[in-house]
Amino acid sequence: MTSLQNWQELLKQGINNTADLLSHLQLDPVDVPEALLPTQPFKMRVPLGFVARMQIGNPHDPLLRQVLPIADEHKLSSDFTRDPLNENISNPVPGLLQKYKTRVLLTISGACAINCRYCFRRHFPYSDNNPGMNGWMAAIDYIRARPDISEVIFSGGDPLTAPDNFLATLANHLASIPHVTTLRIHTRMPIVLPERINNEFIDWFTGSRLKPVLVTHCNHPQEIDTSVAYAARCLQQAGVLLLNQSVLLKGINDNVSILTTLSNKLFECHILPYYLNLLDKVEGTAHFDLPQTTAIALHQELLAHLPGYLVPRLIREIPGKPSKTLIR
Ligand SMILES: *Cc1c(COP(=O)(O)O)cnc(C)c1O
Numbered sequence: 001m002t003s004l005q006n007w008q009e010l011l012k013q014g015i016n017n018t019a020d021l022l023s024h025l026q027l028d029p030v031d032v033p034e035a036l037l038p039t040q041p042f043k044m045r046v047p048l049g050f051v052a053r054m055q056i057g058n059p060h061d062p063l064l065r066q067v068l069p070i071a072d073e074h075k076l077s078s079d080f081t082r083d084p085l086n087e088n089i090s091n092p093v094p095g096l097l098q099k100y101k102t103r104v105l106l107t108i109s110g111a112c113a114i115n116c117r118y119c120f121r122r123h124f125p126y127s128d129n130n131p132g133m134n135g136w137m138a139a140i141d142y143i144r145a146r147p148d149i150s151e152v153i154f155s156g157g158d159p160l161t162a163p164d165n166f167l168a169t170l171a172n173h174l175a176s177i178p179h180v181t182t183l184r185i186h187t188r189m190p191i192v193l194p195e196r197i198n199n200e201f202i203d204w205f206t207g208s209r210l211k212p213v214l215v216t217h218c219n220h221p222q223e224i225d226t227s228v229a230y231a232a233r234c235l236q237q238a239g240v241l242l243l244n245q246s247v248l249l250k251g252i253n254d255n256v257s258i259l260t261t262l263s264n265k266l267f268e269c270h271i272l273p274y275y276l277n278l279l280d281k282v283e284g285t286a287h288f289d290l291p292q293t294t295a296i297a298l299h300q301e302l303l304a305h306l307p308g309y310l311v312p313r314l315i316r317e318i319p320g321k322p323s324k325t326l327i328r
């Protein structure tokens, strides 16, 4: 019998229905008529520690709005589709996506600690794409056979929903491939469940010859509290390069002052802004979308408020391109 780790307990305790979430925030469902109570198939899900950073009684709270299912999700819009990134065509081995020449992405786990309403994951069939340990060895063989690949990205879902012994085993195999130099993890855990960043994780992540890079996903300065800052400091002191990507979201962070504060707070945590993503046009997310011209104007203004190294690159993902597409 193995006992669950603290972070796994916290994961289980997360709120998974709208009624409980509204009740936690002392909101009367009558005052939030757009909220959806049953939410199949993309369930509501949010850790209690993240809920604690929401403002009590505020139905417009920017953290709440990232996780609250609302009726607008059922509005269809012709240019918002189920797989806008065409991920099915770049999936040569189960669990592995290669779109770019020098780096591959492993979809380590379909699960997340939080379900973000704007996410492409609401439709992607990750459950069909977890190949089991034999399958992961096929992914390792694919990487071993391709000397152009220098960087492997653990992604998902959230790869840090997987246990450390499994992740450490994969990392060991990767470290045995001479042309792989860098192990990057894309995860929202340090933000939404910072207790996940424990010694066991840091030990394997920084314990091999691979250069460790961790890209967090934080959209709003209110997501950063002392627990997040502590996790970031532990990672930074262990030698992990910390970067952040955000998604530009209407009604959440489409504002120069919010984005400026976000960059400054990330910097206090030794995290450098990396990408500001334009929304992928995923069915059910049109209410978060902003015109590209608005995004460009916002980004232009950011340059006046921040040193260049704290301005994230404004990008969008266009299927079939050899990299992300730099808008500015
Ligand atoms: C975004 C992405 C990457 C990483 O791209 P960078 O520009 O290096 O951050 C790699 N592989 C896939 C499939 C991606 O979607």
Ligand code: SF4
Pocket (backbone or CB within 6 Å): 111, 112, 113, 114, 115, 116, 119, 120, 121, 156, 157, 158, 188, 217
């Ligand atoms: S993959 Fe990232 S953005 Fe999508 S639901 Fe999970 S944590 Fe949120």
